[in-house]
Amino acid sequence: MQVKAVLFDLDGTLLDTLEDHARAANRVLQSRGFQPHDVDVYRYFIGDGGKMLVTRALPKEQRKEAVIDACVAEFREDYGRNSMEKTIPYKGIPELLDKLGARKLKLAILSNKPHDLTGRIVAELLPERNFNAVFGHRDNVPRKPDPSGAVEIARLLNIPPAAFLYVGDSAVDMKTAIAAGMFPVGVLWGFRPMRELQKNGAKALSERPEDIMRIIDDTSF
Numbered sequence: 481m482q483v484k485a486v487l488f489d490l491d492g493t494l495l496d497t498l499e500d501h502a503r504a505a506n507r508v509l510q511s512r513g514f515q516p517h518d519v520d521v522y523r524y525f526i527g528d529g530g531k532m533l534v535t536r537a538l539p540k541e542q543r544k545e546a547v548i549d550a551c552v553a554e555f556r557e558d559y560g561r562n563s564m565e566k567t568i569p570y571k572g573i574p575e576l577l578d579k580l581g582a583r584k585l586k587l588a589i590l591s592n593k594p595h596d597l598t599g600r601i602v603a604e605l606l607p608e609r610n611f612n613a614v615f616g617h618r619d620n621v622p623r624k625p626d627p628s629g630a631v632e633i634a635r636l637l638n639i640p641p642a643a644f645l646y647v648g649d650s651a652v653d654m655k656t657a658i659a660a661g662m663f664p665v666g667v668l669w670g671f672r673p674m675r676e677l678q679k680n681g682a683k684a685l686s687e688r689p690e691d692i693m694r695i696i697d698d699t700s701f
Contacts, residue, residue: 492649505555526671528623530559587611587612631661
């Protein structure tokens with residue numbers, strides 16, 4: 481089947497959000513006297529929503545519901561205010577989006593980041609890009625790897641899931657793609673290693689954003 485649409489993850493795929501996540505979470509930890517983490521450690525904390533990020537960042541003995549809930553509220557407030565201090569598109573991403581748009585492919589984003597914040601960040605950091613749908617996490621839709629959001633986007637764009645390339649950087653993304661019936665492409669510039677992507681079903685790997693064009697041209701499914 482010919483590729484008619486590309487669905488992207490956001491964090492670690494289109495945007496390098498690692499440092500802003502780490503800085504916000506570390507400020508929450510330090511405000512409570514807990515040890516902060518190196519920025520690189522957050523590569524393994526990001527991807528399953530803010531509550532899971534905070535839970536993973538907290539000391540194990542502090543992972544009690546009341547502490548988690550309070551820290552999540554502080555993190556969301558801090559990150560909401562400071563989410564674009566260091567965040568930038570990965571090198572080559574604007575050019576890739578332009579090439580995909582020139583081919584008249586439909587483009588969409590699905591993130592586990594809160595929906596309103598997802599839209600605001602995309603509008604600010606990827607302006608004038610022709611995304612046909614930009615969805616973050618909404619209370620009435622399960623988070624990835626549940627495929628509900630991806631399937632909803634396919635329905636909204638009136639394109640069968642099998643005609644989608646799903647591009648992401650983590651096991652969560654690969655699992656979402658497979659569950660939604662989309663073609664999973666793992667990116668190697670993001671937060672997680674190649675072995676995680678391969679283990680969780682990536683059918684193609686992209687070392688650089690421009691590789692996505694080759695994958696579209698070379699892959700038949």
